[in-house]
Amino acid sequence: MLGTSVAKAALMPWAVKLTVNWMLENRVEIVRRAVVDREGLTADLKRVHRDVREHAADLGTRVHARAQARVLGAPFAADLEVEPYGRQLDKWFAEWGVDFERDVVATEITCVHRRLGYAGTADLMIWLPTGPGGRRELWLIDYKTSATRPAKSVYPEFAQQLAALRFCEHVLLPDDTDAPVPPIERTGVLNLRRRSRALVEMPGDREAHRAFRGALINAHWHHAAPYSYPVVTPPVTGEPELAKAA
Secondary structure (H helix, E strand, O other): OHHHHOOOOOHHHHHHHHHHHHHHHOHHHHHHHHHHOHHHHHHHHHHHHHHHHHHHHHHHHHHHHHHHHHHHOOOOOOOOOOHHHHHHHHHHHHHOOOOHHHHEEEEEEEEEEOOOOEEEEEEEEEEEOOOHHHOOEEEEEEEEEOOOOOOOOOOOHHHHHHHHHHOOOEEEOOOOOEEEOOOOOEEEEEEEOOOOEEEEEOOOOHHHHHHHHHHHHHHHHHHHOOOOOOOOOOOOOOOOOOOOOO
């Protein structure tokens, strides 16, 4: 829903930068193919930023799978590209003294809001001692990975994503039953990088949820809108004659 409704102004400069860097690194091939394979070269240039984006999305999926396996104590396949992010997650769990049996409420659980017509996956619901005097509070946390952005950086729409999950009506349990969403107290993004990590608290509150609902309406409209409309033609056929000059 947010992908449909939220435009990221930085994406176009990022795509241009990736393409220019690829051209500079392959300048000899560019010169040759500009003469003998212009059409194929154009197609390859158009794919540069898309391939990078798709690889980043695939890496994020694999990091999430590694995180889920770690929390559940399940085995996971060795993945050299994922491992640096996995190590950062393991260090974060150790820093907070997380006991998976005691502290984790849910991982990779589907949250649904049938009345508003949306669903999503909550990466982690976990108790952390962040309240006054070390009181434990229930957090909703979303994992985010990046190979380039600093660990403290976030996008504003992350708050809408967290609010959408927080204020769902139900979660879907493994036995195909529903349960109410637990009373989340705080929301945040756990940024995982190759050499760093940061839990960034974000306001996944009612105000953010109202903003998400606006995006939801917009996304529903776009998904339902047709891609063609009838052409309106004038009642008189043929080209009108030009008026003669006086």
